[in-house]
Amino acid sequence: MLAAVLYGQENLRLESVPDPVPGAGEVVIQVAAATTCGTDLKVWRRGGHAKMLRPPTLFGHEASGRIVAVGENVLHWQVGDRVVANNSAPCMNCFFCQRQEYSLCPNLTWNNGTFAEYLKIPAPIVQHNLLPIPDDLPHALASMTEPLACVLHGVARSNVKAGDRVVVLGDGAIGLMFVAALGRWGRGAEEIQNSKLSESPIQNPVEVFLFGGNDQRLEIGKKLGASETFNYHQFSDIPAEVKKVTEGWGADVVIEATGVPAVWESAIASARPGATINLFGGCPRDTTITVNTEQLHYSELTLKGVFHNTPTYVREALSLLASRVIPFELLISEYRPLQDLEQVFRDMRDRKVIKVAIEPQKG
Numbered sequence: 001m002l003a004a005v006l007y008g009q010e011n012l013r014l015e016s017v018p019d020p021v022p023g024a025g026e027v028v029i030q031v032a033a034a035t036t037c038g039t040d041l042k043v044w045r046r047g048g049h050a051k052m053l054r055p056p057t058l059f060g061h062e063a064s065g066r067i068v069a070v071g072e073n074v075l076h077w078q079v080g081d082r083v084v085a086n087n088s089a090p091c092m093n094c095f096f097c098q099r100q101e102y103s104l105c106p107n108l109t110w111n112n113g114t115f116a117e118y119l120k121i122p123a124p125i126v127q128h129n130l131l132p133i134p135d136d137l138p139h140a141l142a143s144m145t146e147p148l149a150c151v152l153h154g155v156a157r158s159n160v161k162a163g164d165r166v167v168v169l170g171d172g173a174i175g176l177m178f179v180a181a182l183g184r185w186g187r188g189a190e191e192i193q194n195s196k197l198s199e200s201p202i203q204n205p206v207e208v209f210l211f212g213g214n215d216q217r218l219e220i221g222k223k224l225g226a227s228e229t230f231n232y233h234q235f236s237d238i239p240a241e242v243k244k245v246t247e248g249w250g251a252d253v254v255i256e257a258t259g260v261p262a263v264w265e266s267a268i269a270s271a272r273p274g275a276t277i278n279l280f281g282g283c284p285r286d287t288t289i290t291v292n293t294e295q296l297h298y299s300e301l302t303l304k305g306v307f308h309n310t311p312t313y314v315r316e317a318l319s320l321l322a323s324r325v326i327p328f329e330l331l332i333s334e335y336r337p338l339q340d341l342e343q344v345f346r347d348m349r350d351r352k353v354i355k356v357a358i359e360p361q362k363g
Contacts (some may be wrong), residue, residue: 001016001018001019001020001116001117001118002014002015002016002017002116002117002338002360003015003016003017003058003113003115003116003117003182004058004059004060004115004116004338004341005017005056005057005058005059006043006044006047006053006055006056006057006058006059007045007055008048008055008056008213009045009046009047010044010045010047010345010347010357011043011047011055012044012059012341012342014338014339014341014342015033015213016059016209017116019118020118020119020120021069021120022069022070022074022120023071023072023123024069024071024073024123025071025072025073025074025122025126025127026070026071026074026121026122026123026124026126027067027069027070027071027074027077027083027120027121027130028067028068028069028070028118028119028120028121029063029064029065029066029067029068029083029085029118029119029121030065030066030068030117030118030361031063031065031114031117031118031119031355031360031361032063032064032065032066032139032198032213032359032361033063033064033065033138033139033142033143033358033359034060034062034063034114034115034116034143034357034358035062035063035140035143035144035332035355035356035357035358036060036062036344036345036348036353036355036356036358037062037098037146037147037173037355038172038173038174038259038348039052039061039147039282040059040060040061040345041121041345041348042259042282042320042344043059044059044345045349046284048076049161049322052112053110053112054126054185054266056131056134056185057112057113058101058112058113058115058116058331059112059113059114059115060112060113060114060115060116060358061087061112061114061146062087062114062144062145062146062147063084063114063119063143064082064083064084064085064139064140064142064143064144064145064248065082065083065119065139066080066081066082066083067080067081067083068118068136069315072119072313073125074126074232077126077130080198081132082135082139082142083130083131083132083133084130084131084133084142084143084145084318085111085121085125085129085131086125086129086130086145086146086149086309086311086314087111087112087114087124087125087146088108088109088110088111088125088129088308088309089108089109089111089122089124089125089127089128089129089311090102090103090105090107090124090128090310090311091105091107091109091124092128093106093107093270094106094107094299096347100179100310102310102311103153103307103308103309103310103361104307106164107126108308109122109124111125113340114143115360116338116360117338117360117361124334127255128311129311129314131145131314131315131318133318134296134322136322137321137324140332140335141321141328141329141332142321144317144321144328144331144355145314145317145318145321145355146309146314146317147173147174147177148177148181148317148321148328149307149309149310149313149314149316149317149319150174150308150313151174151177151178151181151317152181152309152313152316152317152320153306153308153309153313154178154255154278154280154306155178155181155182156313157278157304158253158255158278158304158306159253159276159302160182160206160252160253161206161252162205162206163205163206164184164206164207164252164253165206165207165209165245165246165251165252165253166207166208166209166251166252166253166254166255167207167208167209167211167242167251167253167254167255167258167267167270168182168208168211168255169211169238169254169255169256169257169258169263169266169267169270170211170212170256170257170258170263170281170340171210171211171212171213171214171217171218171221172212172217172257172354173331173354173355174257174281175210175212175221175238175255175257175258176210176217176220176221176224176330176331177328177331178255178257178280179208179210179221179224179225179226180224180225180326180328181226181320182206182208182225183205183206183208183224183226183227188260198251198273207227207228208219208227209226209227209228209229209230209242209245209251210226210228210229210230211229211230211232211238211241211313212229212230212231212232213231213232213233214231214351214352215231217354218230218231219268220330220331223327223330224326224327224330228245230361238266238269238270239266239269239270243270246272249272249343250270250271250272250273250275251270251271251272251275252272252275252276253271253275253276253277253278254267254268254270254275254276254278255267255278255280256277256278256279256280256281257281258281259282259283259284260281260283261283261287261288261289262353263281264279264281264283264287265290265291267279268291268292268295268296268301268303269295271299271301272299273298273299273300273301274299274300274301275299275301275302276301276302276304277301277302277303277304279303279304279306280305280306281303282307291303331354331355332354332355332356332357333352333353333354333355333356334353334356334357335356335357335358335359336356336358336359337358337359337360337362338358338359338360340358341358344356344358
């Protein structure tokens with residue numbers, strides 16, 4: 001089969017590799033759509049990832065398709081089923097899993113290789129994070145289950161309350177998904193976690209202020225529910241701009257979605273006393289930030305690093321995508337064959353596209 005293999009920093013090659021064969025408990029899917037992600041872009045630019053992969057390796061982690069082969073002892077799945085698989089599964093046995101802190105599991109089973117004609121799904125993912133796709137949900141939208149699950153996990157950990165003013169820093173796909181998740185319902189962690197996804201918005205919803213550097217993306221942010229958008233190229237001080245629209249206090253909740261250390265510091269500076277700052281964007285390994293200890297202590301700030309997702313939010317994300325109440329298709333800039341993948345990453349680097357749906361079977 002044809003597959004993308006990452007060898008290092010901006011060194012991605014399409015190669016012919018053996019077709020995957022399922023072992024016990026595993027399945028193989030024919031990839032119908034594999035969506036690109038900001039994490040993929042960072043990994044491509046940096047040449048690796050602290051947890052998910054080390055080159056040389058098959059590449060990509062968001063995909064959906066149809067099962068074409070099943071291994072021994074696979075129950076409840078058969079050839080022809082339309083499915084989406086999360087890119088990981090927790091072990092369910094460790095210290096953290098016993099406390100239902102699944103994203104902290106040190107034994108997470110990772111799976112990469114979605115930018116390929118076929119993808120093997122490891123047994124733990126088949127058991128815990130392989131889901132059927134509703135008949136009327138397009139493959140490209142189903143492929144966005146994993147990043148949306150991460151976002152719903154992030155929302156749930158952000159202490160959002162009705163009436164809050166939330167600042168989202170970053171207009172990439174993740175930042176825009178945060179806007180959609182917050183802007184549509186304006187509900188906090190408890191409601192998101194309890195799956196009240198199909199109800200009407202509650203009264204006194206949150207106000208979402210989106211900061212980014214691309215006017216077209218900011219317009220999409222408005223369509224997804226942002227109350228106001230701000231192009232940071234038009235001013236030099238993000239925290240000062242936040243205080244202008246919050247009567248001088250700062251935001252109730254700040255969500256950082258860029259993975260840039262300087263923006264982490266801006267996120268903290270944009271918060272009001274008593275606020276929660278969700279440092280969601282993963283920075284390069286071994287980077288550090290400076291925190292004003294006086295502000296942290298006397299303003300009683302809550303700083304949170306939030307990582308990845310859990311099986312609960314994987315299911316929540318697919319349910320939300322299937323409901324079609326949010327036009328997540330706005331995030332898919334293009335549909336391209338696998339042969340265009342290298343150019344797609346250049347376009348992502350140059351901010352010409354948000355997400356691209358790679359369709360390996362149409363090359």
